[in-house]
Amino acid sequence: MNIPLKDVITSIDDEELYKLQSDLENNAPVLKSLVRDRLKEIENKKRSFCAGCGENILDNERAYTLVFGADSCKKKASFCAHDCLEFFLARLKEIESEKLKIEEEKTKNGISQPTPKGNL
Numbered sequence: 001m002n003i004p005l006k007d008v009i010t011s012i013d014d015e016e017l018y019k020l021q022s023d024l025e026n027n028a029p030v031l032k033s034l035v036r037d038r039l040k041e042i043e044n045k046k047r048s049f050c051a052g053c054g055e056n057i058l059d060n061e062r063a064y065t066l067v068f069g070a071d072s073c074k075k076k077a078s079f080c081a082h083d084c085l086e087f088f089l090a091r092l093k094e095i096e097s098e099k100l101k102i103e104e105e106k107t108k109n110g111i112s113q114p115t116p117k118g119n120l
């Protein structure tokens with residue numbers, strides 16, 4: 001379900017909206033707590049399928065779960081076995097390496113191509 005924030009705000013009744021405004025004016029402790037609890041709920045939700053091979057892992061008690069990414073954008077993936085986890089990590093490493101190469105090329109090209117001077 002993907003509900004735009006504007007639609008969430010317009011669906012709140014007046015009394016709740018005034019409470020929300022008051023909370024926001026006080027550094028939003030209630031809202032922060034609600035968001036934190038919901039993210040914990042999402043993070044603790046068991047994944048249905050292996051991110052490596054697609055096998056159903058709902059009944060797999062030995063499944064592995066990996067939480068990765070920056071603090072501001074955590075991602076979660078589950079795996080049926082360690083070989084799928086290892087394959088995923090190897091692929092992730094390749095992708096990161098490719099991104100690094102692209103960034104290095106951009107930097108290199110930026111330095112080797114002097115910007116025109118004068119007529120601007």
Ligand SMILES: [Zn+2]
Nearest residue numbers: 050053080084
């Ligand atoms: Zn798997």
